[in-house]
Amino acid sequence: MSVRTRNNVQVQGKGPPMVFVHGFGCDQHMWRLLAPHFAESYQVILLDLVGNGQSDLSAWNAEKYSTLQGYADDLCEVLADVTDAPAICVGHSVAAMIGMLANLKCPDQFLAQVMVGPSPCYINDGDYVGGFERADIESLLETLESNYLGWSSNMAPVIMGAPDQPALATELTNSFCRTNPEIAKHFARVTFLSDHRAELPKLQAPTLVLQCSDDIIAPRSVGDYLQRTIPNCTLHVIENVGHCPHLSSPSASTMAMEQFLAGL
Template sequence: MKTIQQRNNVKVIGKGEQTILLAHGFGCDQSMWQYIAPALAENYRVILFDYVGAGDSDITAYQSEKYSSAHGYKKDILDIIDELELKDIHFVGHSVSSMIGMLAAIERPECFKKFVMIGPSPCYINEPGYTGGFEASDIAELLTMMEMNFTGWANYLAPVVTDPAKDPQLTKNMEQSFVSVDPQIAREFAEMTFMSDHRKGLASMTVPTLIIQCSDDSIVPIEVGDYLHAHLPASTLHVMQVKGHYPHMSKPTETRQLIEEFFLINTEEDEWQWKNG
């Protein structure tokens, strides 16, 4: 039987006293942190991992029932925390990992010190009084496309979530990342991601949180960042002037600087100075 570290392909880089746990988003694996992880490791101990079914994780550990809910992925994060005996974590989650990590922080707030959400959304579907970015029919069509033509879905989605005019290589990399995932697992992960609604849990999140919102994100509209900031009790919102859903890849230096500056805030005076430049 494989260990938790083998199951999730856990890697540790850097030797800093403070730990950063990086959690990748949908259709990705830990390689998506390659543009910021080495620089973070100069000052921090950085933990990287793949969700089961992604990257070099143990695909035999995948169970559809467990991973049909974000709570299944949350359990894996808590397993990693326990296995490595982590405490006072700085957590950085991209996209759906923001909500998965939030569930872990609500359950075990004593394990977390600071929290960063990159391109997060608590709910992707529009409802009266709430802009999520998609109609329910849009999500149904996306899931059907994944079933009928998986490669075609990847080729469609990659330019939607990136900026192919400015960075065609990033778009190509995302296409390759999407098609590398087992189609059934990818489809189930997509359903878990886009059909979830975590809005009711936001008020229970007590860990200081930085929300990084992209100004032109086809997956997460600007209204979502505003909603999160209004409903997360200890949150700060920063809007990056960038197109796409992957600022840690398209604008890695700026993203990393935002993350590290937020981690260094310890007092109200620090926070005021940071927000006011």
Template structure:
């Protein structure tokens, strides 16, 4: 069972620290997107990486639409990974939708999580006044329809919107390529879960201390979302980043690492990190 779980998600690790950090990638990505962050954190932590089923080097044959019908199902995978590694409680760092996935897992099994770091999170991408999620429902449906017609065109449109950093086209290209790399059926299914999800009602249930890292000029998770999360999450800390865009772990890994370290240092005062 343990080996099957680890193989299914292509779980990898680096570093030998006592504290364990689990890095979870966002939609359309895989664990390689952490390649500039993971080695820095691994200097004094054990860092665990994995791929959500259906992307990267995960076992796509394990994917079934009924098994992955909600974000909570992906949260169940996170729980299984931590249990299989017997490494909890962990610091869980989730990018974008994986912030919500990690939160749902932490609500279900708070004993497995010491801290939760949400990097550019968004609990609901659709505007619901007075809540501003960043997208109108019609816009989301248009994006999903474009995916159905032409995945490459969708990625070509979405990658620069998410990445920003227009002076670094190689980042936009990497994200664009990643968005097109997975099985299109799985990617389309996950996209619908992500962009139509609304986990706002779950926020008050989280009791694990959390850090919200809000990207600057992020069209996918606007500034108002960070403020909303900070208001709704007990024991939360909000930090606004200088890095623009939705993928600061790719564009500005040093700032990402520094803010995570700063947060943990404040909480592990007197301990070796």
């Protein structure tokens, strides 16, 4: 099977490559408000992580994807297949860490990282405030295991935020519910129990952390931590409620990205 089929790779526009990587329970459609704009100046590469969207489900393997590195390896393969030039990686939520891991494995393939609502670790640990106690995460995963559709209906509106745009919460709920439940449960455990704080200081690429002012999944403390820990990091806070500013506040997200890219 080709890499492009495996990850349902779609390419738009011409110019320096820019790859967009979606978060948990989503697919490349989540970039629809940003990708066309950047396709005017960049070669935009869209993909679905294996197990999500229109990716080839037969490629999913519980062992390979038992850590985020499995997805990072796929990202390196996609870029090698599509372009010879170093890419700007735009990753939402857990995909921000997937982008970082791919960057560390294949540094020549990346020009910069744009992390949208990232978190290297969701669990509070000493002075580090990730936003959740371990018991919170275990409870969340337990609920997800026992009633995935119910969990999706309850959690998606909380994750999306944007109370003035209820259609977005419905869209995210539907996206969660379209995902294979067994794969989603597996990916959720890998996501919420991951801890990639140790890798952050190794990332040399210029990095933009795009964060919402009120985000239940990645609180402001996480953005401040990333800015302190990643060597070449810019933090931009968008006044917005929720975890998906590329959907709920696309113009502010685009402006922050353009400002960052202009300085590369």
